[in-house]
Amino acid sequence: MIDSIEDQAMSENYPKNSSEQFVVAAFYHFTPINDYQDLQSALIEICDRHALKGTILLAPEGINSTISGKRSDIDTLLHFLRSDPRFQNLEHKESYCDEMPFQRLKVRLKKEIVKLGLPEIDPNQEVGTYIEPQDWNALISDPTVLVIDTRNHYEVEIGTFMGAIDPELEIFSEFPSYISKQKLHPHQKIAMFCTGGIRCEKSSSYLISQGFSEVYHLKGGILKYLEEVPPDQSLWEGECFVFDDRRSVDHHTFENPSPD
Numbered sequence: 001m002i003d004s005i006e007d008q009a010m011s012e013n014y015p016k017n018s019s020e021q022f023v024v025a026a027f028y029h030f031t032p033i034n035d036y037q038d039l040q041s042a043l044i045e046i047c048d049r050h051a052l053k054g055t056i057l058l059a060p061e062g063i064n065s066t067i068s069g070k071r072s073d074i075d076t077l078l079h080f081l082r083s084d085p086r087f088q089n090l091e092h093k094e095s096y097c098d099e100m101p102f103q104r105l106k107v108r109l110k111k112e113i114v115k116l117g118l119p120e121i122d123p124n125q126e127v128g129t130y131i132e133p134q135d136w137n138a139l140i141s142d143p144t145v146l147v148i149d150t151r152n153h154y155e156v157e158i159g160t161f162m163g164a165i166d167p168e169l170e171i172f173s174e175f176p177s178y179i180s181k182q183k184l185h186p187h188q189k190i191a192m193f194c195t196g197g198i199r200c201e202k203s204s205s206y207l208i209s210q211g212f213s214e215v216y217h218l219k220g221g222i223l224k225y226l227e228e229v230p231p232d233q234s235l236w237e238g239e240c241f242v243f244d245d246r247r248s249v250d251h252h253t254f255e256n257p258s259p260d
Helices: 005-010 037-051 071-080 135-142 174-183 197-210 223-229
Strands: 021-032 051-057 063-070 091-097 107-108 127-129 145-149 160-161 189-193 215-218 236-238
Touching: 005 051, 021 071, 021 197, 037 051, 037 071, 037 107, 063 071, 091 223, 127 135, 135 145, 135 189, 135 215, 135 223, 145 160, 174 197, 189 223, 197 215, 197 223, 223 236
Parallel strands: 051 107, 127 215, 145 189, 189 215
Antiparallel strands: 021 063, 021 091, 051 063, 160 236
16 A cells, blocks of 8 residues: 555656656645545646646645646646645745656545654644754754654665664654654754655654654755755765655756756
8 A cells, every 4th residue: 555655656667758847846734634535636637737747645634745747837736735725835845857757647645644653643733843954054963963864764875964863764654663762861852854854744743742852853854955055065965865756866956947
C-alpha cells in the first residue's frame, strides 16, 4: 500500500518524455479538511485541464504534494488552492528541470499526509519552533544542539547537513521508537530537518507531546534551504534525494531559468 509521496515515488521509475522546461512545485499544508473527498475531484479536474503531473495526497489533516507542469499551469493550481481560506497561507518550493519528472497524475485520499502512525499527533495543534533557512547555520553550529535528520537512510546516504545524526530509519514511522531509545533530557535542544519540512512538522509535534521543551525544525526543509542559501555559505554536504525522476537536486537546481 502506498502511504506517502515518498512510498509512491519509490515504487515507480518515471520515463523522461519531454525536452521542455518544467516547474516542479513541492508543498504541504496542515489544516483540517472535512471535505477532502470533494477536494480530490476538484483537484483532478484542474490538474487534468492544465496537464499537471505528480502526486497530491489529501487527508483530514491537510495536503501534501509534488507536482510539475508549465509555469502558467503551476500558477493556476496554486492560485486555486490559495483562494480557499484554508490554504491561503500555503507555501511552496520550486525547482526546475528540462524534462517532465512524472509520468502521470495521482490524487490520493489518505488517513495521514505523512505517516507517523500516531493519529493523536496533530501539527494543527502544536509544533516546534520554525527556523528560517538564513538562520539554520547558526543553530546547527551550536555544539549544545542535537541535529537529527528525520529522513530515511537511503536519503541520508546521498546528502545531509554537516554534523547531523542519521537515525537509520527504514520508514518515517520508526521515528518515535528511535527517540524512545535515546533517553534524552527533556530540555535537550533538538533541531530537525527533512526534504520539504512535512516530516519535521509531525516529528516536532511528537517530541513536544513527549515533554521536550526546545524543539526546532528547518522551515521549508532542505529544498527551501538549497533555494535560499548561497552555495558558498551552505553547510549542506552532497545532494538532496527527491521523489521524482530526477532522484536528487542541489543548489543549482533552484536557479531560476533565464527567459528565452
